[in-house]
Amino acid sequence: MNATPQTMVQLNGIGKTWPDGTRALNTVDLEVPEGQFCVILGPSGAGKSTLLRAVNGLMQPTEGKVNVDGIELTPGTEKALRKKVAMIHQHFNLATRASVAANVLSGALPDVSLARALCGWFHPEQRAKACHYLERVGLKPDHLRRRAGELSGGQQQRVGIARAFMLDPKVVLADEPVASLDPKISRDILALLRDAARDLNATVICSLHQVDLAREFGDRIVGMRDGEVVFDGTPDEFDEQRLNRLYHNADWGDGEPREDHPEAEAEPARHAAMGGA
Numbered sequence: 303m304n305a306t307p308q309t310m311v312q313l314n315g316i317g318k319t320w321p322d323g324t325r326a327l328n329t330v331d332l333e334v335p336e337g338q339f340c341v342i343l344g345p346s347g348a349g350k351s352t353l354l355r356a357v358n359g360l361m362q363p364t365e366g367k368v369n370v371d372g373i374e375l376t377p378g379t380e381k382a383l384r385k386k387v388a389m390i391h392q393h394f395n396l397a398t399r400a401s402v403a404a405n406v407l408s409g410a411l412p413d414v415s416l417a418r419a420l421c422g423w424f425h426p427e428q429r430a431k432a433c434h435y436l437e438r439v440g441l442k443p444d445h446l447r448r449r450a451g452e453l454s455g456g457q458q459q460r461v462g463i464a465r466a467f468m469l470d471p472k473v474v475l476a477d478e479p480v481a482s483l484d485p486k487i488s489r490d491i492l493a494l495l496r497d498a499a500r501d502l503n504a505t506v507i508c509s510l511h512q513v514d515l516a517r518e519f520g521d522r523i524v525g526m527r528d529g530e531v532v533f534d535g536t537p538d539e540f541d542e543q544r545l546n547r548l549y550h551n552a553d554w555g556d557g558e559p560r561e562d563h564p565e566a567e568a569e570p571a572r573h574a575a576m577g578g579a
């Protein structure tokens with residue numbers, strides 16, 4: 303029998319009120335075990351990006367605590383934790399005029415001194431790793447010297463994935479990583495992300511708008527609306543009725559509890575079952 307995977311990301315009572323008064327997150331509690339591919343779904347403005355950015359310290363919550371790999375995220379630990387938490391973006395966030403190779407190597411920058419980074423000096427092992435990941439994501443050697451901005455969207459996201467894995471992350475945050483791509487390429491990219499994460503037993507937290515992809519790739523689906531987690535379960539449990547509630551029925555208007563955590567009573571067993579690869 304497999305041991306229960308350890309908690310990799312833990313959000314305790316996370317709240318975020320922006321200076322203009324917008325309540326983007328309202329007391330969110332979330333535990334994501336090691337190795338899980340956790341998909342965040344929810345309508346626009348639900349707080350998905352805000353939640354992802356809480357995990358790597360890009361967004362300072364107004365309340366609550368974030369723990370990654372057993373360490374609380376604080377100004378003192380943020381730098382060290384950033385090395386463990388990689389991010390993949392919807393619009394790739396590549397340096398479009400720089401080469402593909404330079405973009406992938408930039409994923410190692412948190413581990414390189416400023417002087418070396420300014421000289422473009424990377425350790426041979428880092429260069430070998432960049433080549434490994436470029437191959438892993440299906441790019442060819444002749445892509446290496448091309449400007450990243452010349453690549454197709456799907457190829458650019460492959461570069462984004464290779465960059466994200468340069469420091470052997472424990473956690474990969476992906477904020478709508480396939481929103482700009484066609485359905486076939488989207489599936490390929492998510493498969494790459496899932497498989498690369500499995501190789502490392504890395505935890506993935508990935509926001510998506512495509513429900514079919516969420517069901518296909520997620521070990522678990524977390525549904526958010528108005529800054530709150532309103533569904534937390536397996537893809538099988540996320541049926542049409544729950545989908546409609548998440549996207550179309552703001553008040554869940556049938557008198558049922560607002561939060562929907564199927565099998566919450568079987569929590570330990572479920573988390574073990576959903577523990578990834």
Ligand SMILES: Nc1ncnc2c1ncn2[C@@H]1O[C@H](COP(=O)(O)OP(=O)(O)OP(=O)(O)O)[C@@H](O)[C@H]1O
Pocket residue numbers: 320321322324325326344345346347348349350351352353
């Ligand atoms: N810097 C900011 N200042 C003020 N309000 C913000 C800021 N960033 C986000 N918000 C607000 O916080 C709420 C949550 O935004 P967030 O970007 O997390 O939603 P989302 O679920 O990622 O939406 P989408 O699916 O459109 O990306 C929204 O009401 C948004 O307008």
Ligand SMILES: [Mg+2]
Pocket residue numbers: 350351352477
């Ligand atoms: Mg967003």
